[in-house]
Amino acid sequence: MYKIISESEDKNKIKIINIDKNDLIEFMEDYKSKGYYLSSITGVDMQDHLEVIYHIHNYDTHEYIEVKILTTDDKVPSLTKLWKAAKGDEREQYDLMGIIFEGHENLRRIVLPDEWVGHPLRKSYDLKKVQYINMDSEGKEHVSYNENEGW
Amino acid sequence: MKNGDLGIKTTTIEKALEWGSANSLWPLTMGLACCAIEMMATQAADLDIARFGSEIFRNSPRQSDLMIVAGTTTKRMAPRVKRVYEEMPYPKYVIAMGVCVIQGGPYVDGYSVVMGVDKVVPVDVYIPGCPPSPQALTYGIMTLQKKIKHETDR
Amino acid sequence: MAHYTELNIGPIHPAVHGILKFKVKLQEEIIEDVEITLGFLHRNAEKICELNYYADNMVYFDRMDYIDAMNMELGYLTAVEKLMDMEVPERAQWIRMIMAELNRLAARLVGLGAFGLDMGMLTPFFHCFIEREKIQKIFVEASGGRQEVNYMSIGGVYQDFNDQIINDIREFLKEFKPYLEDIYGMFMHSEIFWQRNDGIGILEPDVALDYGVTGPLLRGSGIAYDVRKDAPYLFYDKVNFNIPISHKKDNMGRFILKVEEMRQSIRIIEQSIDKIPDGPYFNNKAKKSMMLRLKGDGEVFSRVESENGEFGVYVRGNGTFKPWRVHVRSPAFKNISVVPVMAKGMMIADLIVIIGSVDTVIGEIDR
Ligand code: SF4
Numbered sequence: 223m224y225k226i227i228s229e230s231e232d233k234n235k236i237k238i239i240n241i242d243k244n245d246l247i248e249f250m251e252d253y254k255s256k257g258y259y260l261s262s263i264t265g266v267d268m269q270d271h272l273e274v275i276y277h278i279h280n281y282d283t284h285e286y287i288e289v290k291i292l293t294t295d296d297k298v299p300s301l302t303k304l305w306k307a308a309k310g311d312e313r314e315q316y317d318l319m320g321i322i323f324e325g326h327e328n329l330r331r332i333v334l335p336d337e338w339v340g341h342p343l344r345k346s347y348d349l350k351k352v353q354y355i356n357m358d359s360e361g362k363e364h365v366s367y368n369e370n371e372g373w
Numbered sequence: 374m375k376n377g378d379l380g381i382k383t384t385t386i387e388k389a390l391e392w393g394s395a396n397s398l399w400p401l402t403m404g405l406a407c408c409a410i411e412m413m414a415t416q417a418a419d420l421d422i423a424r425f426g427s428e429i430f431r432n433s434p435r436q437s438d439l440m441i442v443a444g445t446t447t448k449r450m451a452p453r454v455k456r457v458y459e460e461m462p463y464p465k466y467v468i469a470m471g472v473c474v475i476q477g478g479p480y481v482d483g484y485s486v487v488m489g490v491d492k493v494v495p496v497d498v499y500i501p502g503c504p505p506s507p508q509a510l511t512y513g514i515m516t517l518q519k520k521i522k523h524e525t526d527r
Numbered sequence: 528m529a530h531y532t533e534l535n536i537g538p539i540h541p542a543v544h545g546i547l548k549f550k551v552k553l554q555e556e557i558i559e560d561v562e563i564t565l566g567f568l569h570r571n572a573e574k575i576c577e578l579n580y581y582a583d584n585m586v587y588f589d590r591m592d593y594i595d596a597m598n599m600e601l602g603y604l605t606a607v608e609k610l611m612d613m614e615v616p617e618r619a620q621w622i623r624m625i626m627a628e629l630n631r632l633a634a635r636l637v638g639l640g641a642f643g644l645d646m647g648m649l650t651p652f653f654h655c656f657i658e659r660e661k662i663q664k665i666f667v668e669a670s671g672g673r674q675e676v677n678y679m680s681i682g683g684v685y686q687d688f689n690d691q692i693i694n695d696i697r698e699f700l701k702e703f704k705p706y707l708e709d710i711y712g713m714f715m716h717s718e719i720f721w722q723r724n725d726g727i728g729i730l731e732p733d734v735a736l737d738y739g740v741t742g743p744l745l746r747g748s749g750i751a752y753d754v755r756k757d758a759p760y761l762f763y764d765k766v767n768f769n770i771p772i773s774h775k776k777d778n779m780g781r782f783i784l785k786v787e788e789m790r791q792s793i794r795i796i797e798q799s800i801d802k803i804p805d806g807p808y809f810n811n812k813a814k815k816s817m818m819l820r821l822k823g824d825g826e827v828f829s830r831v832e833s834e835n836g837e838f839g840v841y842v843r844g845n846g847t848f849k850p851w852r853v854h855v856r857s858p859a860f861k862n863i864s865v866v867p868v869m870a871k872g873m874m875i876a877d878l879i880v881i882i883g884s885v886d887t888v889i890g891e892i893d894r
Contacts, residue, residue, distance in 0.1 A: 307739030
């Protein structure tokens with residue numbers, strides 16, 4: 223049985239439930255059976271750890287809930303088995319925030335090319351190191367730091 | 374051009390060709406982002422750039438001679454823009470529409486936007502604005518026509 | 528052994544509504560599988576938002592769903608104002624509501640016009656844009672911007688409504704109502720339109736919920752979910768309007784539903800325009816000179832109904848002038864992800880119509 227660490231409210235009166243990341247699947251399975259659907263996944267970089275925030279929504283009772291877990295090693299379990307909506311969201315968070323969703327069968331970058339270095343929404347991402355993208359005649363994309371190799 | 378007494382005009386072939394290509398610019402729809410909607414508005418009934426000879430927006434690069442780059446060119450899109458440009462037949466012209474396309478615009482701080490499409494393809498006319506109004510685009514096309522008409526004079 | 532053909536559509540293709548790439552696996556003309564490549568318009572808005580002051584970020588929200596700029600602003604503002612505990616005067620809220628609905632009309636008109644173009648119907652496109660131009664004239668009068676308006680600001684709106692604008696809106700609505708029926712008729716009287724849409728692009732409700740689909744796509748599958756009713760913001764609980772749903776589940780049902788929603792939008796504007804009270808149009812705490820000195824603290828998730836569905840904004844503040852994290856729950860991102868399900872087993876020509884019916888805006892998917 224999962225354990226709720228603490229409960230609070232955000233400024234829009236949405237309930238926040240803090241749980242441990244090992245309890246996530248169990249917790250979500252329970253809420254799925256109560257009629258909740260996944261609405262969005264947000265990763266927040268707190269510098270020493272990552273917060274992963276799931277918003278779930280019940281269309282019948284009009285209830286929105288925010289579920290929050292912490293991770294220090296960038297890894298969290300994937301929810302793709304429960305809701306298909308997680309497929310795209312998890313890929314996006316992996317791409318931009320570098321959260322590794324364990325159990326996602328197709329965890330690739332979604333908006334940036336595969337060769338891109340770094341995860342841009344991390345606070346430690348260096349915006350001054352400019353990367354360039356080029357495409358060969360086959361349509362494959364290549365990333366490099368050298369301006370002359372771009373497009 | 375000279376007007377003869379018999380109602381005959383004499384001109385050079387270059388001039389005639391320039392006159393022709395200036396007044397029948399067929400733009401390629403290169404709508405990449407928000408500016409594309411203003412480009413569509415320019416094409417639509419109220420503002421109608423058919424009045425200036427840009428009758429039809431073509432969707433194939435092989436049938437068009439003007440590329441209006443309307444909208445943010447991202448790094449991922451840049452090689453593709455270049456390839457489409459290379460597929461167009463000569464003579465070909467490029468209009469950069471919107472500040473994004475000129476120098477990055479609001480996204481100048483970011484990591485994934487090309488700071489100016491002129492690093493990718495040669496640009497003839499720049500139209501500032503975010504987005505430029507359809508009137509501005511019409512003016513840009515007229516400016517390009519002027520440029521084409523005087524190409525051999527330069 | 529089955530023989531497959533692979534076909535690339537996009538990124539630059541008139542039918543994909545922007546820049547998207549579809550890789551279609553075909554068996555003769557039947558679609559086996561669709562793979563979508565995103566990211567050609569990834570403009571890193573979320574990252575830039577972290578580098579800017581709260582008030583500056585309006586610009587990037589305008590440019591997300593660029594044809595529905597007012598609703599995007601509203602989404603961001605409802606979140607940020609709660610973060611700052613900022614009250615919004617009543618007059619400003621009514622004005623916001625009118626503008627949001629007007630913009631919804633404008634966005635739908637673009638959508639309908641482009642939908643027609645996908646099927647080779649050129650006429651409705653021109654009529655839609657004539658009407659849209661009228662809405663934009665109202666926007667220019669109120670804000671100075673045509674499309675990316677940046678009209679609302681933290682704690683109110685940028686400029687007050689004067690009598691001229693109110694008159695213009697009234698006149699526009701009077702003209703627009705019969706015109707909308709004309710445009711509707713243009714579509715409905717076309718045999719080709721019926722044949723290409725009736726029974727095409729079936730989306731079952733449980734699939735839609737599983738994929739997190741919202742907006743007209745979800746209502747087109749028979750689930751009456753609209754944020755304006757579900758969690759009313761502004762004064763949506765003080766006006767009368769209906770949420771149309773369709774049980775046909777296909778393109779045709781969605782099209783009829785979208786037009787019906789436009790009629791409901793007109794109803795909302797008509798009611799609210801009589802209700803605008805006198806008073807200030809912005810909160811004194813958020814004067815223009817104070818705009819950059821506003822601090823936010825805590826976290827908030829707020830959602831509004833945009834043209835494509837439930838648009839949610841998550842903002843985390845850390846007590847400074849700049850947000851720590853801004854995340855967008857993009858409805859179009861979810862909507863586009865069901866296209867492979869809807870297109871499976873259909874003809875390749877139907878894919879174009881399905882994409883047109885889903886009607887996404889790429890700026891919002893890639894951000
Ligand atoms: S210039 Fe402005 S309106 Fe045009 S594409 Fe760039 S951000 Fe959008």
